[in-house]
Amino acid sequence: MTAPSVLPPPPPAPHDELELLLRLGDDRLVLGHRLSEWCGHAPILEEDIALANVALDLLGQATMLLRRAGEVEGKGRDEDALAYWREAVEFRNCLLVEQPNGDFAFTMARQFLFDVYAVVTLDAVSRSTNAELAAIAAKALKEAKYHVRHSGEWMLKLGDGTDESHRRVQGALDELWRFTPELFAADDVAARLAAEGIGPDLPALRAHWHELVHDVVERATLTLPHESSHTPHLNGGRAGMHSEHLGHLLAEMQIVARSHPGAKW
Amino acid sequence: MTQTRTAPQDDPAKVAEFEARIAAGQSIEPKDWMPERYRRQLIRMMSQHAHSEIVGMLPEGNWITRAPSLRRKISLIAKVQDEAGHGLYIYCGTETLGVDRAELIQQLLDGTAKYSSIFNYPTLSWADIGVIGWFVDGAAIVNQTVLAKASYGPYARAMIRICKEENFHKRQGYEIVATLANGTSAQKAMVQDAVNRWWWPSLMMFGPSDANSPNTAELIKWKVKRRTNDELRQRFVNLTVPQAAAVNLTLPDPDLAYDTESENWSFGRIDWDEFNQVLRGNGPCNRERLAARRKAHDDGAWVREAASAYAAKQRAKQASEAA
Numbered sequence: 001m002t003a004p005s006v007l008p009p010p011p012p013a014p015h016d017e018l019e020l021l022l023r024l025g026d027d028r029l030v031l032g033h034r035l036s037e038w039c040g041h042a043p044i045l046e047e048d049i050a051l052a053n054v055a056l057d058l059l060g061q062a063t064m065l066l067r068r069a070g071e072v073e074g075k076g077r078d079e080d081a082l083a084y085w086r087e088a089v090e091f092r093n094c095l096l097v098e099q100p101n102g103d104f105a106f107t108m109a110r111q112f113l114f115d116v117y118a119v120v121t122l123d124a125v126s127r128s129t130n131a132e133l134a135a136i137a138a139k140a141l142k143e144a145k146y147h148v149r150h151s152g153e154w155m156l157k158l159g160d161g162t163d164e165s166h167r168r169v170q171g172a173l174d175e176l177w178r179f180t181p182e183l184f185a186a187d188d189v190a191a192r193l194a195a196e197g198i199g200p201d202l203p204a205l206r207a208h209w210h211e212l213v214h215d216v217v218e219r220a221t222l223t224l225p226h227e228s229s230h231t232p233h234l235n236g237g238r239a240g241m242h243s244e245h246l247g248h249l250l251a252e253m254q255i256v257a258r259s260h261p262g263a264k265w
Numbered sequence: 266m267t268q269t270r271t272a273p274q275d276d277p278a279k280v281a282e283f284e285a286r287i288a289a290g291q292s293i294e295p296k297d298w299m300p301e302r303y304r305r306q307l308i309r310m311m312s313q314h315a316h317s318e319i320v321g322m323l324p325e326g327n328w329i330t331r332a333p334s335l336r337r338k339i340s341l342i343a344k345v346q347d348e349a350g351h352g353l354y355i356y357c358g359t360e361t362l363g364v365d366r367a368e369l370i371q372q373l374l375d376g377t378a379k380y381s382s383i384f385n386y387p388t389l390s391w392a393d394i395g396v397i398g399w400f401v402d403g404a405a406i407v408n409q410t411v412l413a414k415a416s417y418g419p420y421a422r423a424m425i426r427i428c429k430e431e432n433f434h435k436r437q438g439y440e441i442v443a444t445l446a447n448g449t450s451a452q453k454a455m456v457q458d459a460v461n462r463w464w465w466p467s468l469m470m471f472g473p474s475d476a477n478s479p480n481t482a483e484l485i486k487w488k489v490k491r492r493t494n495d496e497l498r499q500r501f502v503n504l505t506v507p508q509a510a511a512v513n514l515t516l517p518d519p520d521l522a523y524d525t526e527s528e529n530w531s532f533g534r535i536d537w538d539e540f541n542q543v544l545r546g547n548g549p550c551n552r553e554r555l556a557a558r559r560k561a562h563d564d565g566a567w568v569r570e571a572a573s574a575y576a577a578k579q580r581a582k583q584a585s586e587a588a
């Protein structure tokens with residue numbers, strides 16, 4: 001016979017918090033890496049500088065999040081151990097951010113969809129009951145607000161620029177739309193974190209995200225792709241089920257570090 | 266009809282007045298009168314400098330995606346971004362002389378404008394990133410410290426601002442080098458190899474020896490340049506030799522020796538054939554560097570068109586709202 005417990009329910013396993021930190025951190029590590037691939041190859045010098053700025057912010061955020069993840073995990077791994085010594089299946093980023101850069105329209109559409117997502121989710125996480133997490137999110141939110149202004153302006157310029165730019169950015173939006181449901185899909189981990197007030201309530205944020213995206217897309221004279229273009233099973237990033245692109249990205253990113261185990265840089 | 270080929274004749278009285286100002290150490294500003302030769306020499310030097318900053322983004326950018334730690338990745342992106350900022354800033358400075366950036370960039374893409382020979386060498390290992398910061402940014406500082414006293418105000422001011430960042434780049438590069446030099450045996454070998462490959466091309470960065478430098482006398486008279494190529498090269502060698510010794514790295518020159526009388530480190534013969542080949546477009550990476558710049562420019566054409574079409578639409582909208 002078990003008596004009803006007089007104790008409060010146990011706090012979420014540290015594993016859930018670790019998962020959240022990896023999801024947030026890996027999104028930023030992978031997207032920051034992708035943006036840094038543009039450095040020296042952008043359409044105008046000002047954009048070399050602007051894209052590098054966004055990459056630097058994202059990699060800075062990733063550093064803080066992965067460092068914290070290592071602390072929470074408690075196995076002595078720091079941010080570099082997590083970035084450079086995990087396999088693709090251990091990464092927890094969404095599929096959207098690992099997609100290759102494509103042309104400037106594709107990069108900007110990917111960035112815009114992510115930046116709006118970052119603003120709405122970081123806003124929620126900045127009110128997390130977990131103080132460390134809330135502090136990191138509050139700082140990142142300030143940066144994300146600049147990022148979305150930059151990518152949003154490019155959506156307007158490309159959408160309402162020339163026929164060619166319109167065609168390219170509409171094509172990019174159509175192509176990327178299938179990766180957006182994953183952003184708001186809540187698995188058990190996300191649901192537990194939301195219930196505890198630690199993580200964002202992702203499904204509840206979707207409507208706001210959609211509204212913000214829709215506003216810019218409409219002003220850019222673009223059309224939001226139809227929901228039927230969603231591919232329902234494209235939501236494995238948070239569980240390590242990535243596209244083939246991630247393995248190649250990591251092979252490049254990790255090659256020097258992994259060629260010299262134990263070395264300091 | 267030689268008239269179209271040479272600079273228009275300047276009024277000798279104005280030239281004399283101009284040269285008196287220079288001699289008195291005054292700085293020349295964009296609205297001041299200046300001899301046509303002075304203007305052209307400055308456009309040539311400043312645009313070459315700007316192009317070098319931009320092309321210089323490529324060899325280092327080559328390692329951004331492979332930087333071995335997050336801290337190194339972030340600082341490398343920031344460095345390459347700084348170089349883009351330097352290029353932009355110097356292009357703006359050059360525009361004060363009556364040319365526009367699009368025209369200058371076209372000259373780079375055509376292959377008619379020069380940029381620093383050093384960027385036509387490949388970056389083959391992570392250690393190259395450290396050695397470039399140490400040698401190449403170090404050499405740039407030696408050059409730019411004296412250019413900061415150049416007679417043309419906008420150029421001098423650009424150099425003061427840029428030099429602060431180059432100092433930071435150099436420190437960061439040397440710190441990478443020192444870390445590798447104190448690291449595993451593989452890391453030590455990697456950094457010594459990079460030093461061996463970059464040393465001589467870095468000495469060539471200062472340009473031909475004074476005996477073969479056709480522009481030097483005039484540039485010095487007008488205080489566009491304040492020191493000769495050989496003087497600057499010597500200063501760089503004197504600074505760098507002890508820095509190499511401090512991290513137990515060897516510079517690949519058996520003739521390197523301290524001369525107590527002149528207090529200089531004397532060094533071996535520079536391979537000027539190699540230098541001239543690189544200048545003529547036959548260096549290891551000349552084609553790749555220009556191809557990368559052209560590709561970025563061509564692939565970006567539709568983006569630039571879109572941005573100006575959008576701006577034009579916005580202006581038209583504002584005009585009709587105001588009407």
Ligand SMILES: [Fe+2]
Pocket residue numbers: 318347348351427431
């Ligand atoms: Fe620079």
Ligand SMILES: [Fe+2]
Pocket residue numbers: 348402430431434
């Ligand atoms: Fe630099």
